[in-house]
Amino acid sequence: MGGDEHIVMVPLMAHGHLIPFLALARQIQQRTGFTITIANTPLNIQYLKSTIYTDSNPKLRLVELPYSSSDHGLPSNTENTENLPFDLIGTFYASSKSLSTPVHKLIIDIKEKEGKPPLCMITDVFFGWAVDVARSAGTINVTFSTSGGYGTLAYMSLWLNLPHRKTDSDEFRIPGFPDRCRLHITQLHRFLRMADGSDEWSRFMQPQLSQSLGSYGMLCNTVEEIEPQAVEWLRNYTKLPVWTIGPLLPRPFLEKSLPSGFTDYKQHSGKIPGVSPQMCVEWLDLQDPDSVLYISFGSQNTISPSQMMELAIGLEGSEKHFIWVIRPPVGFDLRGEFRAEWLPEGFEERVTKRKQGLLVKNWAPQLEILSHKSTGAFLSHCGWNSVMESLSQGVPLIGWPMAAEQSYNSMMLVEEMCVSVELTRGTLSIEGKEVKRVIELVLSKTGKGEEIRRNAAKIREQMRASVKEEGEEKGSSVKALDEFLRNILSRRQVQQSIG
Secondary structure, X not given: OOOOOEEEEEOOOOHHHHHHHHHHHHHHXXXXXXXXXXXXXXXXXXXXXXXXXXXXXXXXXXXXXXXXXXXXXXXXXXXXXXXXXXXXXXXXXXXXXXXHHHHHHHHHHHHHHHOOOOOEEEEEOOOOHHHHHHHHOOOOEEEEEOOOHHHHHHHHHHHHHOHXXXXXXXXXXXXXXOOOOEXXXXXXXXXXXXXXXXXXXXXXXXXXXXHHOOXXXXXXXXXXXXXXXXXXXXXXXXXXXXXXXXXXXXXXXXXXXOOOOOOOXXXXXXXXXXXXXXXXXXXXXXXXXXXXXXXXXXXXXXXXXXXXXXXXXXXXXXXOXXXXXXXXXXXXXXXXXXXXXXXXXXXXXXXXXXXXEEEEEOOOOHHHHHOOOOEEEEEEOOOHHHHHHHHHOOOOEEXXXXXXXXXXXXXXXXXXXXXXXXXXXXXXXXXXXHHHXXXXXXXXXXXXXXXXXXXXXXXXXHHHHHOOOOOOOOOHHHHHHXXXXXXXXXXXXXXXXXX
């Protein structure tokens, strides 16, 4: 492909969006030789520079956009959803619209310098404003959803239609889905549950999501074979071409066997783990295959004090081995010191002494843990990056969705893929005995546990096949990315011939 083209990418300011955007940028750059510019606020650009992806490739550029959080009524130096109280996230999302002016200036600067506008912009699905910015600068916008097909469709349809407002029932159907896919009011985050079209969240979500449907097409971080129906529903609903180009994970994790000592996790995530990857791996080496439960709620979620207490009681009662990434509970500083009083008395000492559990404060080398043969299940908030990491290793899930599109991801994992059991959702109360029951069910070598493990192993093979480059048959995700690139290049050629 012609190497003198330029693509500008603008992710949402959240780690769960920055990392897939960066992975996609690298893939496009390596396939095409194009110049790729990722533009974001200064602190997010610094974060991206701390990851492995920005090795000295002069054609992968990181550009800082002017942004001041205090101009938007946010604490100073707030440029990311991480560690931001939930009640400020709506304000933070709304502030992202201020990026439209500096992005427009960036596109015009590139146009003047290179004699033509960038080939396209690839922007976050929440940045509907980019459609007009691209048009006014003589290029096109391609919207990118870092979620899967099912989660993307559910999230868009719920915000654009607010179907729960049109019924007195606690259960309702979602426009764009077949009738059998019904949601319960408890699956909606409180911001969506309270939304009426005039609230702060609706005023941001509705115009941004509907404008993003005016894009040239959509890229989706999923694999056609693992959710074929949902991707089809998404295409029908959005009326856009949807290219499924996932999973956007480091390629070695999609190989048949991981090289030993594969990676320093900080290089993938830009984070420093609370426990060294070596220590986690050594601890896992002592356990039986498929016997360990890994527990993590993502980089910006935690659970309530009472939920934490009951989870600990259930874990200890199950007598199953576990690695738990643990943070202070809701209502306390997520970055603060962890206090023993949040767990049953003597819990950490007992599980450590018996070698039943490993408590990791704040951050763990997740991909290394999931790719270890001893890991048998993942108790997760069902954020899409975590789901993809888990399924890429054939590890079934226990769902505890909390925010964003996590409830719809969880619903799909249970009902469509049959690779998960939902333990609870959000802030609903939970009892230790139910925790124990679900853990034993999922880690069992028979019955339901065996069935979901078999289904997860099948999806792992489909994901690996989708990124296959060698041999006769390229994988579906490789083909989709190639088709997308061919499509926008031929559009450029047609325009040039007309011009």
